[in-house]
Amino acid sequence: xxxxxxxxxxxxxxCCEPELPYEYEVARGxxxxxxxxxxxxxxxxxxxxxxAGRPGSAAGPDVRDAVLxxxxxxxxxxxxxxxxxxxxxxxVRASDxxxxxxxxxxxxxxxxxxxxxxxxxxxxxRRQDGRVVPTCSLADVPLGRKLVSLPLVEEICxxxxxxxxxxxxxxxxxxxxxxxxxxSHRLLxxxxxxxxxxxxxxxxxxxxxxxxxxxxxxxxxxRLTFRALGLRLLMGRxxxxxxxxxxxxxxxxxxxxxxxxxxxxxRWRDVGxxxxxxxxxxxxxxQADYARMLANLRASFTAIELSQARxxxxxCNVVLPFAAAVALLExxxxxxxxxxxxxxHHPGLPSNYxxxxxxxxxxxxxxxxxxxxxxxxxxxxxxxxxEKQCHSCxxxxxxx
Numbered sequence: 001x002x003x004x005x006x007x008x009x010x011x012x013x014x015c016c017e018p019e020l021p022y023e024y025e026v027a028r029g030x031x032x033x034x035x036x037x038x039x040x041x042x043x044x045x046x047x048x049x050x051x052a053g054r055p056g057s058a059a060g061p062d063v064r065d066a067v068l069x070x071x072x073x074x075x076x077x078x079x080x081x082x083x084x085x086x087x088x089x090x091x092v093r094a095s096d097x098x099x100x101x102x103x104x105x106x107x108x109x110x111x112x113x114x115x116x117x118x119x120x121x122x123x124x125x126r127r128q129d130g131r132v133v134p135t136c137s138l139a140d141v142p143l144g145r146k147l148v149s150l151p152l153v154e155e156i157c158x159x160x161x162x163x164x165x166x167x168x169x170x171x172x173x174x175x176x177x178x179x180x181x182x183x184s185h186r187l188l189x190x191x192x193x194x195x196x197x198x199x200x201x202x203x204x205x206x207x208x209x210x211x212x213x214x215x216x217x218x219x220x221x222x223r224l225t226f227r228a229l230g231l232r233l234l235m236g237r238x239x240x241x242x243x244x245x246x247x248x249x250x251x252x253x254x255x256x257x258x259x260x261x262x263x264x265x266x267r268w269r270d271v272g273x274x275x276x277x278x279x280x281x282x283x284x285x286x287q288a289d290y291a292r293m294l295a296n297l298r299a300s301f302t303a304i305e306l307s308q309a310r311x312x313x314x315x316c317n318v319v320l321p322f323a324a325a326v327a328l329l330e331x332x333x334x335x336x337x338x339x340x341x342x343x344x345h346h347p348g349l350p351s352n353y354x355x356x357x358x359x360x361x362x363x364x365x366x367x368x369x370x371x372x373x374x375x376x377x378x379x380x381x382x383x384x385x386x387e388k389q390c391h392s393c394x395x396x397x398x399x400x
Contacts, residue, residue: 021092021117022092023090023091023092026090026091026092026115026116026117026138027062027090029115029138030052030063030088030090030115030138031052033049033052033141035049035050035051035052036048036049036050037049037141038071039136039141040136040137040140040141041070041134041135041136042094042119042134042135042136042137043124043132043134043135044072045070045071045072045134046070046071047068047069047070047071047113047134047136048068048069048070048071049066049067049068050067050068050069050083050388051065051066051067051388052066053065053066053067053087053088054353054357056087057353059107060087060107060108061087061088061089061107061108061110061111062087062088062089062090063087063088063089063090064087065085065086065087065357065386066085066086066087066088066112066113067083067084067085067387067388068083068084068085068086068112068113069082069083069084070082070084070134083387084112085386085387086110086111086112086113087108087110087111087112088111088112088113088114088115089102089108089111089113089114089115089133090115090116091114091115091116091117092116092117092118093116093117093118093120093121094114094116094118094119094120094121094125094135094137095120095121096116097114097121097125097133098121098123102127102128103125103126103127103128104128105128106128106129108127108128109127109128109129109131111127111133112133112134113133113134113135113136114133114134114135114136115135115136115138116135116136116137116138117137117138117139118137118139119135119137158361158390159390159393159395160361160362160385160390160393160395161361161362161363163395168362168395169368169373171376171394171395172368172372172373172376172377172380172395173344173372173373173376174376174394175375175376175377175379175380175394175395176343176371176372176373176374176375176376176379177344177372177376178376178379178394179375179376179378179379180320180321180324180340180343180372180375181324182379183317183318183321184321184322184324184325184328185325187208187212187321187322187325188325188328188329190208190211190212191204191205191208191325191326191329194207194208198234198235199234199235201269202234202269202273203272205272205273205274205326206269206272206273206274207234208322209273209274209277209318209319209322210230210234210264210265210273211227211230211231211234212318212322213230213261213264213273213314213318213319214226214227214229214230214231214233214261215227215230216313216314216317216318217257217258217260217261217310217314218257219313219317220352221253221254221257222254226257226258226261229258229261230261233261233262233265234265256305257310259305260304260305260306263304263305264304267303267304274322274326276300277297277300277319277323278323278326278335280293280296280297280300281293281297281323281335281338281339281342282334282335282338288338288341290338290341290342290345293338293342294315294342294346297311297315297319298311298312298315301314301315309349309350312346312348312349312350312371313349313350315342315346316343316346316349316371316375317375320339320340320342320343321339321343323335323336323338323339324336324339324340327339343371343372344370344372345370346370346371346372347369347370347371348367348369348370348371348374349371349374349375351367354377354378354381355367355374355377355378357381358377358378358380358381358385359377361385362395379394380393380394380395
């Protein structure tokens with residue numbers, strides 16, 4: 001088309017609509033599915049969505065910790081294949097799985113359901129470990145063909161959402177203490193198995209504590225690799241697993257934490273890692289001043305260039321449970337009481353994806369105050385909430 005009397009072509013200003021929706025619209029369709037819906041699978045059978053999961057991060061699957069129930073035939077009771085907790089990946093086309101190289105990426109080896117709009121690939125969706133992932137097309141879901149207008153349904157209340165504030169706070173505190181005790185007993189078991197001859201002059205206390213601190217520096221990153229690096233530093237040898245993401249160079253945050261780990265070993269090796277921290281917990285005289293103890297513990301780690309936020313994570317997850325483990329080993333009631341009181345009165349830890357997810361699950365407007373209750377959220381998530389085992393949950397079972 002041209003203007004009259006001109007050879008200049010007329011460029012249409014009308015925007016072209018895409019033939020297919022974008023991937024974020026597929027994701028919106030997933031989050032708007034009614035709870036406990038049965039999805040038809042391309043391979044046959046059905047999948048019941050017991051819990052839609054939580055959004056994933058920029059790297060890796062789109063959904064984490066979805067709770068699904070796979071059924072091979074028309075009878076949901078007699079022909080149940082199994083209940084699965086795993087990841088979900090979204091694509092517009094089924095072939096995008098291989099186009100995006102998920103079939104060769106181990107980060108997608110926990111994907112248990114592939115949600116697409118168009119099934120354009122005759123080949124099965126296969127993970128890097130060789131397992132086939134069931135595929136569901138939302139176009140086959142009997143809620144209407146228009147993906148962007150899937151109806152919302154009334155939210156079903158979980159048992160844990162029916163407790164009053166006082167009940168919930170008491171149960172979270174109890175769960176936090178159970179997590180503390182579990183960590184202490186695990187560290188006590190490690191202390192019993194430590195062989196000081198393997199660790200270049202460090203005693204069993206320092207070796208056990210150093211490895212636990214190394215692993216804790218990897219929280220939210222790649223904790224197994226950090227623990228392996230800690231073992232390598234202690235022994236001068238050892239295998240190190242390939243880091244997640246397969247990057248040739250560590251990320252800046254990983255480099256910073258590894259620098260802290262080396263500082264910790266070089267500065268505290270001669271004076272003793274546990275002795276340095278124990279001096280902060282056991283004042284030589286006078287009444288216990290817990291605020292000063294916490295300040296001294298924090299100062300010990302900030303002196304080796306660790307942030308206070310990460311320091312608090314190490315204190316609540318490693319140092320205080322380790323002190324309780326040593327107290328059990330030495331029958332030291334004063335040390336046990338000190339570790340427990342500091343844990344109970346610690347003001348709070350940084351938010352993370354588990355605490356945010358659990359706050360949403362429990363319908364909390366803000367995160368609980370204090371590290372003990374926050375750790376209680378972690379305990380409930382790991383023990384029962386990840387798999388939505390409400391009958392066994394320390395909170396949910398109160399209303400069942």
